[in-house]
Amino acid sequence: MEDYKFLFKIVLVGNAGVGKTCLVRRFTQGLFPPGQGATIGVDFMIKTVEVEGEKIKLQIWDTAGQERFRSITQSYYRSAHALILVYDISCQPTFDCLPDWLREIQEYANSKVLKILVGNKTDRDDREIPTQIGEEFAKQHDMYFLETSAKEAENVERLFYEIAAELIGQARSKDGSSSAAAAAAQRQSEGSSIGLGSFSAKAAQSNCCGGLASGGSNSSQGG
Numbered sequence: 001m002e003d004y005k006f007l008f009k010i011v012l013v014g015n016a017g018v019g020k021t022c023l024v025r026r027f028t029q030g031l032f033p034p035g036q037g038a039t040i041g042v043d044f045m046i047k048t049v050e051v052e053g054e055k056i057k058l059q060i061w062d063t064a065g066q067e068r069f070r071s072i073t074q075s076y077y078r079s080a081h082a083l084i085l086v087y088d089i090s091c092q093p094t095f096d097c098l099p100d101w102l103r104e105i106q107e108y109a110n111s112k113v114l115k116i117l118v119g120n121k122t123d124r125d126d127r128e129i130p131t132q133i134g135e136e137f138a139k140q141h142d143m144y145f146l147e148t149s150a151k152e153a154e155n156v157e158r159l160f161y162e163i164a165a166e167l168i169g170q171a172r173s174k175d176g177s178s179s180a181a182a183a184a185a186q187r188q189s190e191g192s193s194i195g196l197g198s199f200s201a202k203a204a205q206s207n208c209c210g211g212l213a214s215g216g217s218n219s220s221q222g223g
């Protein structure tokens with residue numbers, strides 16, 4: 001039987017092509033998969049981590065950035081303990097859409113959800129959004145901030161471990177009340193510590209800024 005102290009749900013949102021799937025794969029599988037297609041609907045993966053001596057199960061939901069899936073993805077916001085809002089530091093339109101994403105979050109997520117702004121693709125040398133601009137936006141909107149590269153594994157572990165640590169802190173500080181109790185109540189034995197959700201697949205990519213960032217193909221990824 002698998003034993004863990006808390007289960008936290010983390011949902012990734014942001015424009016198509018910013019690298020949400022790659023961040024999740026890097027963290028859960030240690031891979032930077034070539035030729036990721038666009039996410040259809042929602043994918044989820046599970047990883048158990050150890051933080052401050054506690055076993056924590058992270059259920060990570062990777063949502064589709066494409067507009068046409070918005071009604072599906074919105075339904076996953078509500079139960080999230082943390083929301084990671086991702087943009088691409090080399091693609092201004094993905095940053096310009098952040099206020100729209102915040103409106104969605106405001107409307108559909110729990111008001112106390114932990115929000116993290118992530119500027120991904122720091123390995124690219126065609127940066128359009130300076131770090132400071134991202135930082136300021138995050139501060140204005142009461143979000144944590146981190147820049148990452150799924151490709152080079154920069155700050156990816158840190159992102160998820162810091163979220164886990166923060167959520168543990170929150171759960172402990174209101175021990176006995178909603179969040180800790182809810183998380184503890186969800187303790188249950190399940191399968192392996194890393195698993196791929198099955199009700200979505202990857203299909204042909206529609207990318208941000210009109211083109212593929214790194215020669216992505218249409219290879220489909222079974223769900």
Ligand SMILES: Nc1nc2c(ncn2[C@@H]2O[C@H](COP(=O)(O)OP(=O)(O)OP(=O)(O)O)[C@@H](O)[C@H]2O)c(=O)[nH]1
Pocket residue numbers: 014015016017018019020021022023033034035036037038039040063064065066120121122123124148149150151152206212213214215216
């Ligand atoms: N250079 C670089 N490219 C990246 C990085 N992360 C993702 N990419 C590329 O960006 C493209 C889109 O990545 P995905 O992870 O599929 O993007 P997504 O946000 O999940 O897209 P949707 O599923 O459509 O919402 C792919 O070509 C990736 O190879 C990164 O850290 N650096």
